[in-house]
Amino acid sequence: MNYKLINNNRINFKLNKKYLQMENKVKKNIEYYLNQVYLEDIMGLLKKLPSNSVDMIYGDPDYNVGIKYGNKTYTKNFDEYIEWYIKLAAESLRVLKDTGNMFLINYPKQNAHVRVKFLDKACHEVYDYVWVYNTNVGHTPKRFTTAHRSILHCIKTKNNKFYKDNVALPYKNPTDKRIIQNMANGSKGRMPYDWFYYDLVKNVSKEKTFHACQIPQKLSEMLLKSCTMPEDIVLILFGGSGSEIEICKTLNRKFISSEIDEKYYNMILDRLNNGKIDEKYRLNINNREIQRGTSTILRQPDLLK
Ligand SMILES: C[S@@+](CC[C@H](N)C(=O)[O-])C[C@H]1O[C@@H](n2cnc3c(N)ncnc32)[C@H](O)[C@@H]1O
Numbered sequence: 001m002n003y004k005l006i007n008n009n010r011i012n013f014k015l016n017k018k019y020l021q022m023e024n025k026v027k028k029n030i031e032y033y034l035n036q037v038y039l040e041d042i043m044g045l046l047k048k049l050p051s052n053s054v055d056m057i058y059g060d061p062d063y064n065v066g067i068k069y070g071n072k073t074y075t076k077n078f079d080e081y082i083e084w085y086i087k088l089a090a091e092s093l094r095v096l097k098d099t100g101n102m103f104l105i106n107y108p109k110q111n112a113h114v115r116v117k118f119l120d121k122a123c124h125e126v127y128d129y130v131w132v133y134n135t136n137v138g139h140t141p142k143r144f145t146t147a148h149r150s151i152l153h154c155i156k157t158k159n160n161k162f163y164k165d166n167v168a169l170p171y172k173n174p175t176d177k178r179i180i181q182n183m184a185n186g187s188k189g190r191m192p193y194d195w196f197y198y199d200l201v202k203n204v205s206k207e208k209t210f211h212a213c214q215i216p217q218k219l220s221e222m223l224l225k226s227c228t229m230p231e232d233i234v235l236i237l238f239g240g241s242g243s244e245i246e247i248c249k250t251l252n253r254k255f256i257s258s259e260i261d262e263k264y265y266n267m268i269l270d271r272l273n274n275g276k277i278d279e280k281y282r283l284n285i286n287n288r289e290i291q292r293g294t295s296t297i298l299r300q301p302d303l304l305k
Pocket of ligand 1: 040041042043060061062063069074211213214215216237238239240241242243244258259260261264
């Protein structure tokens with residue numbers, strides 16, 4: 001009896017080992033992660049992803065300025081934050097394909113530090129763009145009002161893929177002779193400038209949820225289209241309200257994302273499964289159950305159905 005048990009254990013052990021080996025092999029393939037959102041710390045997810053495997057990385061992290069997500073804040077000492085930001089950028093670059101593009105959105109000071117202390121050396125090139133918007137908050141008597149964010153565009157080689165036709169804007173001077181010639185040669189318009197004007201997501205906007213800090217979908221859509229085509233793989237580092245992931249789904253880009261907060265994670269899954277934002281996730285001060293967070297664990301669905 002005892003012997004049999006030991007024997008069975010040995011068989012189980014061998015089978016388990018084989019199964020684990022197979023599982024580990026599968027997990028080394030990027031396919032395993034596609035069209036999934038993970039409820040976990042992005043640093044943990046990044047470490048599992050294979051090198052040179054995604055076409056675009058889009059990062060809109062917590063900016064370390066005391067924002068409260070529900071009742072949580074991720075704010076730390078500035079130097080510690082920059083250390084974390086550098087680790088995030090380094091691991092992200094490992095996962096990015098040589099032909100890929102990475103965009104990091106943040107306030108100018110945070111992006112300046114990560115750029116000078118790390119990205120300038122690690123990347124083939126870094127471009128600094130600006131998103132400008134009108135704002136009713138942040139006015140102070142002794143300095144100009146902050147009404148822009150920095151977007152760092154990082155590339156690993158000179159062979160980054162970029163699709164001007166996906167984002168071309170109408171020429172400003174369509175009657176100019178050279179422009180007429182350009183258009184006759186098939187040009188779809190001019191390359192957008194490196195500053196972008198998009199309104200902040202307003203409380204009354206259709207895309208607004210109870211999430212504390214959303215990026216306007218028109219902006220993320222433009223960035224996504226600029227450097228990816230259908231079926232390309234996009235890693236959205238911070239799921240947030242799911243706004244960028246929803247754009248990936250609409251544009252037929254494959255996505256991978258993580259969100260550390262369970263109530264936002266649940267909203268993302270619901271949003272993707274139902275194709276709309278349920279009323280219970282709308283910004284509503286009476287909706288205290290959501291504001292506090294729910295403990296319901298939703299299934300991990302096939303998000304592309
Ligand atoms: C600035 S918000 C992203 C908002 C998003 N761009 C949108 O439009 O909805 C940052 C998000 O990252 C999440 N977060 C913070 N630290 C994280 C971490 N270490 N790993 C994964 N998610 C994290 C927060 O809960 C928050 O939802």
